[in-house]
Amino acid sequence: MNTILRPARLAGLAAVGAVLATVVTGTVASAAEPVAAAPATVECGQYWDADFNTNGVNIRSGPGTGYAVVGAGYVGDKIDICTSTSGTFVDCGGGRRSDWWDEIINRRTGVRGFISQCFVNYER
Numbered sequence: 001m002n003t004i005l006r007p008a009r010l011a012g013l014a015a016v017g018a019v020l021a022t023v024v025t026g027t028v029a030s031a032a033e034p035v036a037a038a039p040a041t042v043e044c045g046q047y048w049d050a051d052f053n054t055n056g057v058n059i060r061s062g063p064g065t066g067y068a069v070v071g072a073g074y075v076g077d078k079i080d081i082c083t084s085t086s087g088t089f090v091d092c093g094g095g096r097r098s099d100w101w102d103e104i105i106n107r108r109t110g111v112r113g114f115i116s117q118c119f120v121n122y123e124r
Helices: 007-025
Strands: 048-052 057-060 069-073 078-093 096-106 112-116 120-122
Touching (some): 069 096, 069 112, 078 112
Antiparallel strands (some): 048 120, 057 069, 057 112, 078 096, 096 112
């Protein structure tokens, strides 16, 4: 006896195969991997241009060291400063401390977050 596989039956078999592939490999089989989208343009009504004065500056989700790190900045990365606010104190070095934090956008990476003013070179 010859079996004819109709489109509905083929679709069902493909679904079963995908489930089995997931169970065996732990990953979902797909025809194509998604392509990462380019970072969205983020704006803040910039009022100040600046850059980082130290490499590896943590960009945080809020104005303090207790907030999550959302990115990093490096000397030469230009930043837009959106706002300034007070937060936790940071030792700037040379006996100087600051509790002022800038909400910034790193132009190189598009990451938006907060950095201590200890780590900013202001350009204007």
